[in-house]
Amino acid sequence: MQERLVELKTEALEKVAQAEDAKALQDVKVQYLGKKGPITEVLRGMGKLPKEERPVIGQMANDVREEISTAIDEKQTKMEEAALEKQLQEETIDVTLPGRPAQTGGPHLLTSLIEEIEDLFIGMGFEIAEGPEVEVDYYNFEALNLPKGHPARDMQDSFYITEEMLMRTHTSPVQARTMEQHKGKGPVKVICPGKVYRRDTDDATHSHQFTQIEGLLVDKHVRMSDLKGVLNAFAKQMFGEEREIRLRPSFFPFTEPSVEMDISCKMCGGEGCSVCKGTGWIEILGAGMVHPNVLEMAGYDPNEYTGFAFGMGPERIAMLKYGIDDIRHFYTNDVRFLNQFHKA
Numbered sequence: 082m083q084e085r086l087v088e089l090k091t092e093a094l095e096k097v098a099q100a101e102d103a104k105a106l107q108d109v110k111v112q113y114l115g116k117k118g119p120i121t122e123v124l125r126g127m128g129k130l131p132k133e134e135r136p137v138i139g140q141m142a143n144d145v146r147e148e149i150s151t152a153i154d155e156k157q158t159k160m161e162e163a164a165l166e167k168q169l170q171e172e173t174i175d176v177t178l179p180g181r182p183a184q185t186g187g188p189h190l191l192t193s194l195i196e197e198i199e200d201l202f203i204g205m206g207f208e209i210a211e212g213p214e215v216e217v218d219y220y221n222f223e224a225l226n227l228p229k230g231h232p233a234r235d236m237q238d239s240f241y242i243t244e245e246m247l248m249r250t251h252t253s254p255v256q257a258r259t260m261e262q263h264k265g266k267g268p269v270k271v272i273c274p275g276k277v278y279r280r281d282t283d284d285a286t287h288s289h290q291f292t293q294i295e296g297l298l299v300d301k302h303v304r305m306s307d308l309k310g311v312l313n314a315f316a317k318q319m320f321g322e323e324r325e326i327r328l329r330p331s332f333f334p335f336t337e338p339s340v341e342m343d344i345s346c347k348m349c350g351g352e353g354c355s356v357c358k359g360t361g362w363i364e365i366l367g368a369g370m371v372h373p374n375v376l377e378m379a380g381y382d383p384n385e386y387t388g389f390a391f392g393m394g395p396e397r398i399a400m401l402k403y404g405i406d407d408i409r410h411f412y413t414n415d416v417r418f419l420n421q422f423h424k425a
């Protein structure tokens with residue numbers, strides 16, 4: 082019987098040592114220590130033994146049982162530790178690795194361009210003024226020498242909220258409001274950027290919503306040469322010192338006389354190319370001397386005060402500067418387009 086117990090112990094310990102996973106170990110436990118296992122059987126058979134041998138065998142059977150049980154527990158602990166160690170190894174985080182770069186946004190191309198233009202004029206003493214995008218007929222048209230029925234209103238059809246209220250078609254109403262606030266006194270020296278609206282069908286060169294940036298200077302003794310000087314300084318800083326400007330006669334209802342300003346073409350240096358369509362010049366903005374009617378409606382005495390104003394489209398300037406072929410790129414907000422213009 083003793084031999085049998087020694088045999089069982091050796092056998093069981095060997096199987097414990099060989100067990101490769103929790104299930105195998107559990108199987109060993111059931112097989113040797115279970116109710117139907119060989120040790121239980123030995124204990125049951127003790128009745129047949131001589132009395133004096135019983136305690137010896139009993140003690141031994143219990144020891145064997147204890148030893149196997151301890152071996153199983155130890156093995157289980159070892160397995161758990163190994164599993165944890167393995168998991169820790171696999172899940173190690175190397176804190177010295179560089180992090181993933183965060184996706185950062187940035188100003189929209191048009192926003193950057195408008196801010197660049199603002200900065201140039203701030204450098205010449207202008208202030209920034211803003212106003213409502215939903216505007217009343219008076220400031221959008223009437224105060225700018227565009228009375229009801231004026232033919233020039235047709236080119237600026239808008240989205241009407243009511244008969245008297247509309248989405249502004251240009252940023253000029255901001256200047257009209259600014260002049261009014263100055264109550265007939267100068268100087269007024271402002272740059273007005275913002276969104277404007279026209280009833281237009283969208284295509285590569287038209288959009289029902291776009292941006293404008295306008296400037297206005299009203300004071301005593303303001304002359305056309307002042308306009309030319311300011312625009313020349315702007316053009317050189319914005320497009321390059323080597324650029325020339327030229328003013329061509331034009332018409333706007335709110336200025337008299339009115340001009341359009343071209344800059345010399347950088348691509349061909351004035352020789353004529355596809356960018357300037359063979360002319361050597363590129364149209365950049367419209368401008369003029371503020372119409373006496375406009376000054377008067379804003380509360381200025383046109384015999385005492387004069388002024389100049391100009392307006393440009395940031396989309397057009399960006400398209401020329403970066404060779405963008407479709408105005409809709411600005412508004413569809415494909416990040417692949419937008420990201421190209423983020424300054425480092």
Ligand code: 2NL
Binds near residue numbers: 333
């Ligand atoms: C263009 C031309 C222009 C103005 C805007 C203006 C505003 C007031 C009085 C007089 Cl309050 N004029 N604005 C003047 C001339 C031209 O814009 O082609 N813009 C995109």
